[in-house]
Amino acid sequence: MSESVLAESDCLTPGWDVSSRVRALVTTRAGGVSLPPYGRWAGGHETAGGLNLGMHTGDDPVHVARNRARLLSLAGVRAAWLEQIHGDTVVRAEEVSLDAPVRADASVTTASGVACLVMVADCMPVLLCDGDGRAVGAAHAGWRGLVAGIVEKTARRVADLAHCEPSTLHAYLGPAIGPRAFEVGDEVRDAFLAASLPAEHEATAHAFVAREHVPGKHWADLCALARLRLARLGVTRVTGGDFCTVTDRERFYSYRRDRVTGRMAALVWLAD
Secondary structure: OOOOOOOHHHOEOOOOOOOOOEEEEEOOOEEEEEOOOOOEEEOOEEEOOEOOOOOOOOOOHHHHHHHHHHHHHHHOOEEEOOEOOOOOOEEEHHHOEOOEOOEOOEEEEOOEOEEEEEEEOOOEEEEEEOOOOOOEEEEEEOHHHHHHOHHHHHHHHHHHHHOOOHHHOEEEEOOEOOOOOOEEEHHHHHHHHHHOOHHHHHHHHHOEEEOOOOOOEEEEOHHHHHHHHHHHOOOOEEEEOOOEOOOOOOOOOOHHHHOOOOOEEEEEEEOO
């Protein structure tokens, strides 16, 4: 029997109304060759066939390499693989070497055939583009990156490359830990409040819901916090934000849920 291949139906695609030059995919845990605990989930149990794309997860590197090759074959691109550090550094995707990934949490490009790519397993991937398909970008937005401004920095870089105002950009919020799964302490809430603008303070506070009978703990809405940062630049064309990685075990890897697990990828690129 021939081995299955990764199909677009194994992935999510943004529902944004932009130029046909803009292409994007978000992988799930299906369509690869990894074995449990990096496998796919079907019929209530984990099996072989996971599309783990993370090299530093403990998975067999041969399997990860095959999974990456499947993804790039499906997309028909080369990718800027980053060494993500929960920071605010943005790089040009076409300058990232396959042999020496750079320490950064976002990339942007105007070059066709090279994908801006981030890996996630609870943190939020934010994909960005201008409507005419002149520039794209991808940001890895966990809470530390959001506080540091990674989303705004990436959006400004995409707008600069596209020679447009940031407010005209389109954004897609990929699968991430949901607002009733992301428990944080007072220090996270305080960090966001301290970094918020006066006009954002109330909405930022509302993105945190105190846990009943658990002092000092809150449920945090990562999607709402990302939307607030995009709103700083006037970005209102925002889609996505409706998948929770923790609760949807069949579809997504989740570090908070499983600890030993794989990584998904969110990528955006420009076609010729």
